Amino acid sequence: MTIEGGCRCGATRYAIAADHIDAIYCCHCTDCQRWSGSAFSEQAVVRENAISATGPVIEFTLTTPSGAQSHQRACGVCHNRLWNSNSSRPGIVTVRAGTLDHNRTLTPRAHIWTKSKQPWVVLPNDVPAFEENAPIAEFTAILTR
Ligand SMILES: [Zn+2]
Ligand SMILES: [Zn+2]
Structure with a gap:
């Protein structure tokens, strides 16, 4: 099965080869606030080889503080x-979850x-929350359980 999404104008569509996406997190950092123009970003982590796109995808690269x-x-x-994608996390990509067609189910x-x-923004008590980045092993365990 595939999960689909796309941009606002409709020119670019993408498909993710997966039955469901469970690895969803929100980032409340100031970069995400500025970049999304909103209070936080919602992200879906998927395997890089599972995503394919049609349409005029452009790419730009920036160097992170690390x-x-x-x-x-x-x-x-x-x-x-x-x-x-990020050179420090090969093999996975982070999708802007709000661009998924079924984003209401995430x-x-x-x-x-x-x-x-x-x-x-009031967070549910039963969802793990971290002051800064989550320790990578713990974060991976939460997203893949
Ligand atoms: Zn577009
Ligand atoms: Zn962030």
Whole structure:
């Protein structure tokens, strides 16, 4: 089965070879707030070889504070950012979960960078939350359980 999504203008569509996506998290860091133009970003972690796209995908690269290369993919028409890979995490990509067609069915499994969370965002008590980045082993365990 595939899970589909796309940009706002419709020129770029993508498909993920998976039955369901469980690895969903929200990031409340100030970069995500600025980049999304919103209170936080919602992300879906999927295998890089599972995603394919049709349409005018453009790519741009930036260097993160840790020195890794972040490769961002966006629609070439409307510039809606869709997913990214990172040289420090080979083999996986992070999809902007709000661009998935079925985004209403997703439930975040973790919240990170809550120290910069907007004060009006109230998190559920039963979902793990981390002040900054989650320790990678713990984060992986939460997302893949
Ligand atoms: Zn577009
Ligand atoms: Zn962030």
